Amino acid sequence: MEDEIVILGSGGGRHHIRTQHRATGGILFKFNGIQAHIDPGPGAIVRLNQYHEDPTKxxxxxxxxxxxxxxxxLSAIIESSRESLHDKKYDYFRKGILLTTNETLRYVSDYHLNMLEKVVPFKAGDIFHYKGVKIIGTKVLHSPKNEGFGVKFNLQDYSIAFSSDTMVFDGFSEQFSGANILILNLLRPDSVTCKRHLCTDEVIPYLNKLEPCLDALIITHFGSYMDGPRSERNHVPSQVKKFKEKTKIKKVIPAEDGLKIKISDLLNK
Ligand SMILES: [Zn+2]
Ligand SMILES: [Zn+2]
Known part of the structure; x- marks a missing residue:
């Protein structure tokens, strides 16, 4: 299995949850033969099947x-990650590892938690080693009411970070330094600001502070002002153009539902 990203949903926020104008299934990240599902929102299991991905992996x-x-x-994809749930004696098979906030764990049933091999309460600043890969929790400035984190994977040949939902803040750039690839949740275009999310004009100076420069930027998790019920048009292409003009990042890729990207195609040769 070659390292790869699969976009199971390029939409974010409540308008896309409702309309599915852009899907909300999160991202599959395949690395070192491991398949990880990051942020399986509504329809994740539908999109896995639609895009011919295998949830049992x-x-x-x-x-x-x-x-x-x-x-x-989340619970649907935990349950779908194995072909059978239990043996003839109704002993449930344990498989997989869940990294999430303590708060999120309160909303997962014991029934599903008991299907997992390991549950890791995770937060910004935490470090977890998994099969030779260093996984680091990055800081977010998002909801005042909910805990959250972004996540960075340091592999032998490259480093990739997923920002999750966040605004920009002092230290935003530093925590992604050394990353080759950044998957950026970009809900809003240009200077359409928001108290919980970043927009293009706000984030560009922070991307320019990244040392060394990213090989690739993938923008995703577009909100309704970007493309949807509250935008007159799809603003994604103009944002890609802006990132290309105003940063030195060579590859700027807009997420599309079902898009599959090989990691090797993202890295500078
Ligand atoms: Zn979101
Ligand atoms: Zn959020």
Missing amino acids: TEMFIVTHVHIDHFND
Whole structure:
């Protein structure tokens, strides 16, 4: 299995939850032969099937916070990650590892938690080693009411970070330094600011502070002002153009539902 990203949903926020104008299934990240599902929002299990991915291969589940566009299908994908649930004596098989906030864990049934091999309460600043990969929790400034984190994977040949939902803040750039690839949740275009999310104009100076420069930026988790009920048009192409003009990042890729990207195609040669 070659390292790969599969976009199971390029939408974020409540309008896309309702309309599915852009899907909300999160992201599959395949690395070192491990399949991780990050932020399985509503429809994640539908999108896995629609895009011909195999839910039984998932062994790592990551939910960055309990907002429903990140959390909704978690139990469905845990249950779908094995072909049979239990043996003839009704002893449930344990498989997989879940990294999520303590808060999120309160909303997962014991029935599903007991299907997992390991549950790791996770937060910004935490470090977890899994099969030779260093997984680091990054800080988010998002909901004042919910715990959350972003996540960075340091592998032997590259480093990749998933910002999760966040605003920019002092230290935003530093925590992603050394990353080759950043998957950025970009809910809003241009200078359409928001108290919980970042927009293009706000984040560009922070991307320019990244040392060394990213090889690739993938923008995703687009909100309704970006493309949907509250935007007159799809603003994604103009944002890609802006990132290309105003940063030195060579590859800027807009997420689309069902898009599959090989990691080797993202890294500078
Ligand atoms: Zn979100
Ligand atoms: Zn959120």
